[in-house]
Amino acid sequence: MKLRRHLRLGVGSGGRNDGRRIISLLHFTRSDQGAVRLPIIIAGGAAALFFMSLVAIPLFFGANNLFQNMSGANCTDTSGAGSQPQQSSDANGIPSNYLELYKKAGQQYGIPWNVLAGIGWVETHHGQLKAPGVSSGENYAHAGGPMQFIPGTWAQFGVDGNGDGKKSRYDPADAIPAAARYLKHNGAPQKMRSAIFMYNHLVSYVNNVLSWAKKYASGNFDVVQANGPSCSDVNGAPVAPSAVAAKVIAYEKAQIGKPYVYGATGPNSFDCSGLTMSAYKSAGVTIPRLSDDQYWWGALVPRGQEQPGDLVFFEYLPGHTGPGHVGTVYNPQKGIMIVAPHTGDVVKYQNYKTYPGGAVGFTRPTAHNGHNGPTKRL
Numbered sequence: 001m002k003l004r005r006h007l008r009l010g011v012g013s014g015g016r017n018d019g020r021r022i023i024s025l026l027h028f029t030r031s032d033q034g035a036v037r038l039p040i041i042i043a044g045g046a047a048a049l050f051f052m053s054l055v056a057i058p059l060f061f062g063a064n065n066l067f068q069n070m071s072g073a074n075c076t077d078t079s080g081a082g083s084q085p086q087q088s089s090d091a092n093g094i095p096s097n098y099l100e101l102y103k104k105a106g107q108q109y110g111i112p113w114n115v116l117a118g119i120g121w122v123e124t125h126h127g128q129l130k131a132p133g134v135s136s137g138e139n140y141a142h143a144g145g146p147m148q149f150i151p152g153t154w155a156q157f158g159v160d161g162n163g164d165g166k167k168s169r170y171d172p173a174d175a176i177p178a179a180a181r182y183l184k185h186n187g188a189p190q191k192m193r194s195a196i197f198m199y200n201h202l203v204s205y206v207n208n209v210l211s212w213a214k215k216y217a218s219g220n221f222d223v224v225q226a227n228g229p230s231c232s233d234v235n236g237a238p239v240a241p242s243a244v245a246a247k248v249i250a251y252e253k254a255q256i257g258k259p260y261v262y263g264a265t266g267p268n269s270f271d272c273s274g275l276t277m278s279a280y281k282s283a284g285v286t287i288p289r290l291s292d293d294q295y296w297w298g299a300l301v302p303r304g305q306e307q308p309g310d311l312v313f314f315e316y317l318p319g320h321t322g323p324g325h326v327g328t329v330y331n332p333q334k335g336i337m338i339v340a341p342h343t344g345d346v347v348k349y350q351n352y353k354t355y356p357g358g359a360v361g362f363t364r365p366t367a368h369n370g371h372n373g374p375t376k377r378l
Contacts, residue, residue: 074256075234075349076226081189082110085217091117094216098126098146101176105161109180111188115223116180118213119199123148127172135170145169147179157182190230192223229336229349237331238308244366245309247283252328252338255347260340265289270340270347272326276311279328280365287365292322298363306332306362312352313360323360327352 084106091099094117102120106113120126124134127146133139134146142150149158149169159181160166162173169175179199188195196206214221240246258269265274273291280287288294295313306312306329313323327339327350335353340346352359 075229075231076190076224078190078224078226078230078232081192081224081226082112084113085219085221087114088216088218091216094120095126095128098172098176101161101172105177105180108177109184111180111183112192112213112217112221112223114213114216114221115183115188115192115196115209116176117216118209118211119179119196120146120176121212122205122208145175146172147175149175149178153182154178157185190224190226193225229334229351233331233334233336233351234349237336238333240308242309242366244280244283244285245307248279248309248328249330249338251279251282252330252347256338256349258347260343260345260347262343272340275338275340275347276326276328285365287368290322291324291326292320294326294365295322295361295363297368298365299367301362301364303359303362307364308332309366310362310364312337312362314352314355314357316360329362 084103087099091114094102098120099117102116103113105111105116117126124131124146127134131139133144133148136144138144139148144150145154145168147169154167154169157178158167158169159174159178161175161177162171167174167178169178182199183189183192183195186195186198193206193210196209197203199205199209210223213223240249252275255266255270255275260271261269262271263274264270266278270278273289273294276291276294277287277289288297291313294311298311301307301310308329308331310329310332312327312329313325314327315324316322317324327337329352330336330338330349335351336349337352338347339350339352341348341350
């Protein structure tokens, strides 16, 4: 979507941040390019990066608090992410019509109703706040209605919740399900913190919303934030097609959680091709050390026919002899691989079907060429 709620005025400690420029941190750590090849740092580029760090570091630490355990070495159980908790005595303070709408929208979109109620309180005190842009008009950030939508976002996610033929961001019957729809679009309920962060790009806002959500729920309540694959994606992977593939998978699963270190081949840390080489070595198969050489070594597997134990490659850049990044297929049905991603991360499960830029291709080392010429097809 082109318009998002980046500029908004807030209530209480949740806050809005009109005019705030949201800065995305770029990964300045390179993916494993197979070999330990030290880049040349140009003084001007280093100075520019230093200047950018002065701006980005405060946001980095805030985002780090939001997405804690971002490495996601193990799977996340998302089966109960959309559960609807019982209400607590604090929920009695919610206007009855709003409470009913929160619960209805929660059921319809699979969003815990109390999270919607948390947003409703932080935004406008469930429509009761006497301020511009709540019951009519807009605030200075152009947000309007009880759930505070700006026009562009409302045009894309507005809902006719009461079936009256109109979509009004000032009508809670429309605005509340629209908020649920917007959260779902941004990854809720499996990535609830990420979705709330997209509603307002402030960590304090996310924490404030979830604080109220917890107050409104009876008993223990925690949202799900799946930064890696869900357990339903990881569990039940197809049986490895050979004894070698089974040993490779078993070896790599035993390394999950160990840190990525550029140039490392184990046993305490790995880079991407160091992990795949060591895994195949554990199964009695010798493959080249570098990711680009590994690509030319194995027989090419047609896309969609990959199996557990096959290698999946990424980042074939101009001027390189082969792909610069590699992982091992774990669950081809779900697109899950085991991989050592990059500096600052750990060996973990990751989805190769959603990897930026997509996969270059798949190879099967056990059906190798034994030379560095054009790889054969299976």
